[in-house]
Amino acid sequence: MKRLPHSPTQRIDTRHPLPFSYGGRLLEGYRGDTVATALFANGVRIFSRSLKYHRPRGLYSLDGESSNCLMEIDGLPNMRAEQVPLRGGMQVRPQNVVGSPERDLLGFLDAFHWAMPAGFYYRVFHKPYRLWPFFQTLIRRAAGAGTVNPSWEPGRYDELHFHADVCVVGGGPAGMQAARAAAQTGLRVVLLESRPWLGGFYDWRTVEHHGTPLYERGRHLARELESLSNVRVYTSCTATGLYGDNLVTAVQEGGPDDFFHQRYLEIRARAVVAATGCTERPLVFEHNERPGVMQPGCAHRLARTYGLLPGTAAVFSVGHDLGLEAAADLHDQGLHVACVADCRSDGQDPQRIAALEERNIPFLRGWVAARALGKKAVEAVVLSTTEGSATRTISCDVLAASAGLTPLTGLFSLARLPLSYDERTGYFLPASLPEGLYAAGRLVGYDDPASIELSGTAAGLRAAVHCGALDAPRADEALTELQDNHRVLRGSKLVLAPGAGARSFVCFDEDATVKHVRQSVRMGFDVPELAKRVTAIGTGPSQSGIPGHNLPLIMAHLRGESAGTLRPTTVRPPLKPTLLATYAGLHPDIHKKTPLHDVQERAGAVFRRVGVWKRARYFSSDPTCRDEILNVRNNVGILDGSTLGKFRIFGPDAEKALQRVYVGDMSRVPAGKLKYSAMCTEDGCLLDDGVATKLGENDYYFTTSTGRAGATVEWFRFHTRHEDWEYYLVNLTDSLASINLAGPKARDVLQQLTDADVSNDAFPFMGYREFRLKGLVPARVLRLGFVGELSYEIHIPSSMARTVWQWLLEAGRPLGIRPFGLEAQNVLRMEKGHVIIGQESEIRTTLIDLGLGFLWDRTKTWAKTVGAPALQFAESQEGRLKLVGFLVDGSRPPLDGSIVVDGSIRGHVCTCRYSPTLDKAIGLALVDDDLAALGSRLRIFEPGDPPEYFDARVVPTPFYDPEGQRMKC
Amino acid sequence: MFEPFGRLWKQAPFRSTYDAVIVGGGLHGLATAYYLAKNHGVRRVAVLEKNHIGYGSAGRNTAIVRANQRTQENIPLYDEGLKMWPQLMDELDFNLMFFNCGNLNLAHSEAAMGALRLQVASAQYLGVRSELLDRKQCKELIPHLNISEDITYPVFGGMYHPPGGTVRHDALVWALAKGASALGVHIHQQTEVTGIAVHRGRVTAVETSRGTIHTLRVLNAAGPWSVLVSAMVDIRLPIHVLPIQAMVTEPLKPFLHHVISSGAYHCYANQSLKGEVVTGAHMDPWISYGTHVTAHYIKHQAEALTELLPCLRGVKFMRIWGGLADMTPDMAPIIDGNDPIEGYYMDCGWGYFGFKSAAVTGKYVAEYMATGRCPKILQPFRLKRYEENRLLGETASPPQYGPWN
The missing domain is CATH 1.10.10 (Arc Repressor Mutant, subunit A)
Structure with missing residues (x-):
């Protein structure tokens, strides 16, 4: 198809042909084309088949208002051909057809439309039920549009997150004026336009306003705007979301010169101006979606933007002056306009009617398209008076049809503003806008260029006032001028064409x-x-x-x-369907590494994500970690415990704050010694455990579990929020690394790094010391026994962690030192009967249920200890799950999560392992209290096919070294 | 069968007396009304809905049904519910589109495998089909699943529950409304309850925006608004209402044949019969009655899904919406009655499990209301358990919804 002679409104570059393929055929379009316009230029009229009836569907609009032009483009399903810019070498395929869009084997379904009334699928296929799975498969196959492509490799997906003072959505005349007005007050302005260029509905129009053709006016405004350094313009960029506090999200399509394929934008704006304009309100009549039926604006833009005549003979059925303008202009471009029907009985612009008369185009006032004729394309149209009193049939291959205009209110819907019907415009608009959101232009009913632009200026100025860049009176001036001198559109009120029914x-x-x-x-x-x-x-x-x-x-x-008794349905984000790849954007893998990550990796560590961290779980391929375990028991091991929460609390009321959240009496934390204590929820359930030491008067150092480190400050704040206490809480977790040196030879290793006396007398179990390692590195050393051996938790500045780790390894080499991971620690601590929160506890497990009730100091009621009332209440309550240790008959342990049963479910296995130290299968389980007595038999059910049963006996804990001699020696 | 339906539920006159009044035209309310009429001959029942039926959580959930919960208090209830779908389709003569595709829950760590093992063990022990799969078996089940090591949470294995699937949620609303209405139940939309009259410890009437209804039995099945309805009779419920979001992609030809979910990624996905990938899971950590959505979440979901199912990178999100979840501290519902007010019943606090349990719970709540005696299967859910610090164990780890749950 030959393009129209060059005109300055065109956006295609005929010097740059672009080859592409469509369903195996090699075709050619031009730079500036969309896939749909290029296909249209090559004679394609049927773009797809409809979902249910497989009716032929053609190019109806150019801004993605329908699924008519969904195609598979470069391997991606459901792409909107009318919005995808054409690139050389593109592979385009039709979808949801059996055969081709022109000859679709499922086209016969259209004849059975009577068999598919609203909700028909709810009343068929389910009786008898045994046939339902069969129909279900058929339904699944018939449904769905495109086919997912697993081998598609996304290109580069960028993302931008930034702030702006004013975000203007829509780069038409109103949006451009709003951006300019706001920018002139010095604010940072962002303008988002979904088409590849600014100009809105000026862009293709040659009619003149004050002596200048509108397209020229549009380009002039765009140039002016682009020259302002405080305005950022994003074209091919559709606003997809508007969220609380003016967070705007948008998606930008990368052009041929951009480094990205698509880009996700998140803009936090102080004010938003909606200037999204209008689309044409679909005229609903019989066969209103036959290929050849299109919006008048679509027909007009095909010619003026893409140099394509929409057909040879056209009938227009319009409801606004733009349609009249399009008819006259398309006539001048060489389209035979057989007739223009206007559903409005009056109110037309006399100039537009005169223009039709000049061109001898018949004009029917109060008439409307009632039925399109033709099977696969429009061949003729039946026009009718709006009351249906007379009809007339006219041949044509293009029917430009519209019931008037409708505002693009998506942003209002996202802002959760109720829409109500406006009698004059026939638009659904919000009655008022919240502070910080402004609207302008055709969107709110302004019709003529002067009003549209002035409303844009007014909105931009009001946004500037909101941002504090302008005094209110300045903005009011523009508003007053607008209200005094400019009228809003009187919209057409036609709802349905006469006879609209089963195929409308x-x-x-x-x-x-x-x-x-x-x-x-x-x-x-x-x-x-x-x-x-x-x-x-x-x-x-x-x-x-x-x-x-x-x-x-x-x-x-x-x-x-x-009209107006009912409201439109809610429109939801994204306003334009958006690829998951675009939303995922750069998608960096965010996690925290300890300062010892790399050295452990070199030592063969296998890492696991633990909360925000990656931690070493194994140092070999043996999941039982036998060697790591035995080395701690027999020699010495080191573990990276840097993720442990580490805090300093100080200030006049520091002790009170500790008393509030810890169940123990924290006034009895001695200097140079550690106190083990726990935090509970208000329900008395174990939340966290750790140790604390006193550094000075109202000055403490304490540790929390890895999982609670991030929430601890907030936990203190929340539970002291009604007190007028002064204390300071510093999270030292990241600034201090922690290395756990454990095993009977731990002292021998540590002694080599320090002159301090670390003998058992000078630095006993539960002691706390500060000294320098090798005279250089300041260390806080905590003598603890989580794994049940002589062990030291060495806290050092993170920056020195690798050095100290190496020193320890070197010092320990003759003693057989080696690193151990979380799983070895898990078994070691379990042998000692120590709990891990979340592993041995549920959210309903109290401190007492875990056998840790001794940590709770019941005398300090004055402290209002969090959880204490609940502990008191639940202390002697029967029927609770209790933590017990058990010994399995036989050496194979049931897997974690197996359940304790005796006809009903009586508990579950928290952790169970074969203990290489004891050569027994031992574990910890939460069981009903009547099974918790020492010596009780437990029957354990491990799921599987078939399931396996285990017998076990409740035994005292710790399993290993019950007197604790080894950690105290 | 090719003729359109007439009115699915009748427009009923507003009477001043009913044998039972149900507050809330969601699934639990409609199901209870249906079973009151069907099983117990209590037909003078009014369902009061302040908006449209099925407009709250009933129309906003993602329609997944399953019976692989964690505790023996819950499993039997959901199991019976799951077995009811074929029967209900027949009985209500409505295609509820039960899609028995099975559910796969993924585990991404050793600890998560242990947690799933507990669920599988409980299910198997109680006779519900559920099994543990290793990584490769997960891949066999869902060929598009990414089981490589280089993702945020590599897949360790999963729990596969063949009897589960999805049901068309709106269809269930309409079918129950149709069934209840045919048995004489009155459904009053646009009717808001403004008060409940209690005389000498007994419910006597319900005040509504359309006038007073005299009744001796009231069921609070108002979902997130149950807290407010309950406050009318001075009963405080330990329910926090949190916004929850879900979304769908554009429709595609079938490629995902099971419900897939992941705790670590905090998302689930399944493909509806219509071809859309339905996905959700996130709850906002603040209390709100706003059904807003957030930019953060749709991005999070894209990040999670593109890792788990890389084929979705080239698929588009089409729509995201918000709903409300009435969360209790132990993620189990509150079902109670006649305590301390005679004739006042509650069926609420369902969080995000209210859809799958609706039909079966309605059946038993109807029995409760008809006889005044709590059926055994509902007894674990009484309100007093919170006062007694006896939470149910449906969730093992505390939900991290700060200050402070």
Whole structure:
């Protein structure tokens, strides 16, 4: 198809042909084309088949209002061909057809539309039930549009997160003026435009305003804006979301010169200006989606932007002056315009009517398209008076049809503003806007260029006032001028063409017709939100693109009520379907590494994610960690415990704060010694455990478990929020590393690094000392026994951790030192009967249930200890799950998570391992209290096919070294 | 069968007296009404809904059904519920689109495998089909699953529960409304309850935006609003209402044949019969009655899903929506009655499990209301358990919804 001669409105570059393939055929388009316009230029008229009836669907609009042009492009399904810029070498394929879009073998389904009333699938296929799985498979196959492509490799997906003072959505005349007005007050402005260029509906129009063609005016404004250094303009960038506190999200399509394929933007703006304009309100009549039926604006833009005549002979059925303008202009471009029908009985711009008369184009006032004729494409149209009193049939291959305009209110819907019907414009608009959100232009009903631009300026200035960059009176001036001198559009009120029924499509995506809406009302789904659910109207990829504001009007009409009694359904983000790859963006893998990560990795550590951290779990391929365990028991091992929470609390009320959250009496924390204590929830359930030492008066150092480190400051703050206490809490977790040196030879290793006396007398069990290692590295050393051996927890500055780790390894080499990981520690501590929170406890497990009740000091009621009342209450309560140690008959341990049973479920295995130290299978379990007595027999059920049963006996803990001699020696 | 339905549920006159009044036209309320009429002959029942039926959580959930819970208090209830779908489709003569595709829960660590083992053990011991799979078996089940090591949470294995699947949530609302209405139940939409009259410790009437209804039995099945309804009779419920979000992709030809979920990634996904990938799981950590959505979450979900199922990178999100979850401290519901107010019943606190349990719970709550005696299967869910510090064990680890749950 030959393109029209060059005109300055065109956006294609005929000097740059681009080859691409479509369904195996090699075709050519131009730079500046979209995939759809290039296909159209090559004679493609049927772009897809509809979801249910497999009706042929063509190019209806150019901004993604329907699924008509969904295609597979470069391996990606469901791409909107009318919005994807053409690139050389693109592979384009039709989807959801058996055969080709022109000859679809499922096309016969259209003849059976009567068999598919609204919600028909809820009443068939389920009786008898045994046949349902068969039909289910058929339904699944028939549903769905494109096919997922597992071998698709995404290109580069970028993301931007930034702040702006004013974010303007829509780069038409109103949006550009808003951005300019705001920018002139010195604010940082962002302008988002979904088309590849600014200009909005000026861009293709040659009519003049004050002596300048509108397209020129548009380009002038765009140039002016782009020259402002405090305005960032993003084109091909669609706002997809508007969230609380003006967080705008958008998706930008990368152009041929961009380094990214698509980009996700998150913009936190102080003010947002919505200037999204209008689309054309679909005219609902019989066969209103036949290929050849398109929006007048689509026909106009095909010619003016892409140099394509939409056909040879056209009939226009319009409801606004833009349609009249398009008809006259397309006539001048060489399209035979057989007739223009306007559903409005009056109110047209006399100039536009004169222009039609000059060109001898018949004009029918109060007439409307009632039916498109032709099987695969429009061949003729039946026009009717709006009351249906007379009809006339006219041949054509293009039917440019529209019921008027409809505002693109997606952003308002995202801002959760209720829409109400405006009698003058016929638009659904919010009654008022919240502070920080402003609207301008055609979106709010302004019609002529002067009003549109002035409303943009006013909105931009009001946004500037909101940002504090301008005094209110300045903005009011523009607003007053706007209100005094400019009128808003009087919109057409036509809802349905006469005779609209079973083939008049309300929603193209879901193949839902006026008949379906009528049926839905009859069934009791008589408001849009309910009708949407039963007819699926508006739930397709284009959401409310086609049905949008038509649905409430049609439903009110069917209910015999006046327009505006019902509201449109909610539009939800994203306003434009967006690839998961785009949302995922750069998607960095965020985790914390300890300062010892690399040295452990070199030592063969296998890491696991533990909360925000990666921690070494094994140092060999043996999941039982036998060697690591025995080396700690017999020689000495080192473990990286840097993730442990480490805190200093000080200030006049530090001790009170500790008393509040710890169950123990923290006034009895001695200097130079450690006190083991626990924190509970208000329910008395174990939340955290750790040790504390006193550094000075109201100055303490304490540790928490890895998982609680991040929440500890907030926990203190929350539980002291009503007190007027002064204390300071510093999280030292990341600044200090921790190395656990454990095993009978631990002292021999440590002694080599320090002159300090680390003998058992000078530095006994539960002692706390500060000294320098090799005279250089300041260390806090805690003598603890989590794994049940002589052990030291050495806290040192993170920056020195690797050095100290190496020193320890070197010093310990003759003694057989080697690193051990979390699983070895897990077994070692279990042999000692020490609990790990979350492993041996549930959210309902109290301190007492775990046998740790001795940690609770019941005398300090004055401290209002968190959890103490609950502990008191639950202390002697029967029927609770208790933690017990058990010994398995036989040497194979049941796996963690196996359950304790005796006809009903009586508990579960928390941890169970074969102990290489004791040569026995031992474990910890939470069981009903009547099974908790020493000597009780437990029957353990391990799931499987078949399941396995184990017998075990409740025994005292610790299993290993019950007197604790080894850690105290 | 090709003729359109007439009204699915009748427009009923607003009477001043009913034998039972149900507050909330969601699934639990409608199911209870249906079974009161069907099983117990209590037909003068009113369902009061302040909006439209099925407009709250019933219409916003992601329609997954399963019976692989953690505790023996819960499993039998959900198991019976799961077995009811074929029967209900027949009985209500409505295609509820029960898609018995099975559910796979992934584990991403040794500890998570242990936690799933506990669930599998409980299910198997109670006669519910559920099994543990290793990494390779997960991949066989879901060929698109990424089991490589280089993702944030590499897959260790999973729990596969063949009897589960999905049910079309709206269909269940309409089918129950249709069934209840046919048995004489009155469904009153746009009718808000404003008060409950109690005289000498006994419910006597319900005040509504359309006038007073005299009744001796009231069921609070108002979902997130149950807290407010309960406050009308001075009963405080330990329920926090949190916003929860879900989303769908554009429809695609079938490629995902099971429900897949992951605790570590905090997401689940399944493909609806219509072809959309339905996905969700996140709850906002603040109390709110706003059904808003957040930019953070849709991004999080994309990050999670593109790791687990890389084929979804080239698929588009189409719509995200928000709902409300009425969360109790132990993630188990509150079902109680006649304590301390005669005739006042509660069926609430279902969090995000209310859909799968609706039909079966309605059946037993109807029995409770008809006889005044709590059926054994519902007894673990009484309100007093919180006062007695006896939480149920449905969740093992505390939900991290700060200050402070």
